[in-house]
Amino acid sequence: MKAKEQFNNLKQKYENMDARRYFLMLGIFMVLYFVWQETIMYVLTRTGGFNPNYFAVLFFSLLNGILIWGIIVIIPSRARRIVMNILFIVATVFICAQLIYYSFFRTYFILSSVGRGGQxxxxxxxxxxxxxxxxxxxxxxxxPVIFFASLLSKGKSDFKSSMSWKRFLPLIAAFVIGAGVHLLFFFLPKTHAAREYFFYLNRPYQASEYFGTYTAMGIDLRNSIFEIKGTQDKLHDDYSDPTLPTMPTLTTTLPTGENPGETHANSNSTQPAETQAPTETVPPVIDDSPNVLxxxxxxxxAGRDSQILAQMDQYFSSVEATSKNEYTGIFEGYNLIVITAESFSRFVPxxxxxxxxxxxxxxxxxxKNFYNPIWSVSTYDGEYVVLTSLYPKDGVWSLYQIASRDQAFSYPNRLPDYASYAFHNHTFDYYSRDISHPAMGYDYYALGRGLDVTPSWPESDLEMMELSVDKWIDQEPFNIYYLTVSxxxxxxxxxxxxxxKNWHRVENLPLSEEAKCYLACNLELEDAMTYLLERLRDAGIADHTLIALSADHYPYGLSNATLNEFAGEELDHQFELxxxxxxIYVDGMEPVEVNKPVAAIDLMPxxxxxxxxPYDSRLLMGRDMLSDSPGLVLFNDLSWISEYGRYTSSTATFEVQAPYNPESIPEDxxxxxxxIVHNRFYFSRLILDEDYYAQIGPLTVTTGP
Structure with missing residues (x-):
């Protein structure tokens, strides 16, 4: 009873507070509300210890608090209580939703996905x-919401009559500070990531590192209403990639016990080597012309009416094409199977x-250095990268959007004489795949659309293979795509x-339960691939069927403890994660080791x-891994890895990797x-926005000189 009496006294005190005190109390509460919320989110969604960018988050918390304070104090007292309670409840529900989403996907959702959240x-x-x-x-x-609803929202002060024009001071202050922030960003270096996220990119999680979750969601809302422009609109006077020093390729053939100069014809001869007549080996002539159309x-x-299209023409003419090489055409006429494997990782093989x-x-x-960067829309963006060799556009379902565009470089369109099928062992219309995958040229099958896998969670990859292989194995040449879910x-x-199903195969492993569960799930993929290879071998076509497999994303469903357990160390969340x-495999091929950094986006070229x-390497964002083009892996936060080292965008620092040293790094x-990173993200978006492939005429199969 005493506590209730004290609460009622406190409640009455706030209700009867004079206008000036209540005015200041609201301001203090608004600032503390944002500081409280943002601090909790920063602690729970950031790894790697204290980050100095937290001070920037505190600044934006102050700015947001002043802005909301300025808005609510000009609302009439009768409506203020209702507006404020609704505002705080909705805002807190959204930030809680971001926390839950992050807990599973390790990123934030975008507002454009909210309307499609029924699935x-x-x-x-x-x-x-x-x-x-x-x-x-x-x-x-x-x-804070409970505190506000119980106490602070009860105030009855009429600021209009008691404070006159002074009630507008917080709003004026918010706009002045906000304008100052905008001007400050324009004077920052063009490579500064914070500026990119504030003006040009729609990546809420990355933006929250600098501005906090609420401001990041505000940027997402702004970008959902107004079409954002890319970095080039403000940062570049011309549109071309800089010229880089040529890097030696680190692609080498693994030792096989053969003399490097020995030909396969000689090694396969039944005549003893010492009795063979010496012959002069003439090295084959390798076509190293550019892979272009x-x-x-x-x-x-010159003939464009659109400045943007002319800008794109200018850019792509400047991009250095990758060259043909000793591996060009070695699998010409082969069948193709591309697989996007759910949450596959280096911990599985x-x-x-x-x-x-x-x-x-x-x-x-x-x-040896293959990466799967994560993108904003999880699996769907992971598919987009593999199936288009383009970077996803921020804030949208890129693979769904490109369904209405020309897809000249899709696998079915590059292989028009092949039988093209796509299979997925989960719901057929999840992420609107029933629209996106047929638009690429695939005959699409999934659960609920001609593929009668047993409904479960998750469904079986092995069963998908067992039900699907007979649809295409006798239709050579074939082009098959699988999206797994096990x-x-x-x-x-x-x-x-x-x-x-697979627990008995992992239960005795010396691992934590979560680690064993993860491997049990991926044993279904192992069984599916074993079955696939057996069927190909039985049909006598395994040695001329090219199989490519990569993950959609890293296994973000694992706890950090389990990821560290698999890695055998505390995993670096900037890159090593x-x-x-x-x-990339053909049964019976000679192994080849690729050491330069590459990523899933490089698979298609x-x-x-x-x-x-025939394809044009300038029009894809990935690069042929086997060419002499330097390796470069781009991440969603604008960080990157090259053969020289690693660049972390949040700190603008470059770590040189052995065998190089700082003195060997070229100036600039x-x-x-x-x-180059900015260009690739920007022009990748424009290819989607402008339907660029359709704007350059039919992409014929005739290669250029």
């Missing part, structure tokens, strides 16, 4: 578990547990059908070069690569 009910059990796990944090986030970009630019995946990884093109989180004994395994297909190298 999320399929994961309601996972969502409820995440809410339960973060309930304590949700309560902390709602504490016959496109006159200068003529296109193992010579004993997953021998098929391990064999394919190490006995094909062994990609590797999906959550990695628990309860609620995951693949864990239940995204190091993965990629597969590499495949096209291997198959000897980092600035030049930053320009």
């Amino acid at each position: 999320i009910v399929e994961f309601m059990d996972i969502i409820l578990q995440l809410i339960w796990n973060k309930l304590w944090a949700i309560i902390l986030l709602f504490l 016959n496109i006159d970009f200068d003529a296109l630019a 193992d010579p004993e547990l997953t021998p098929t995946l391990y064999k394919m990884m190490t006995e094909g093109f062994y990609l 590797g999906h989180a959550a990695y628990t004994r309860i609620g995951n059908a693949m864990v239940t 995204y190091r993965s395994s990629g597969i 590499t495949i096209y070069n291997l198959m000897g297909l 190298y980092v600035a030049s690569i930053n320009d």
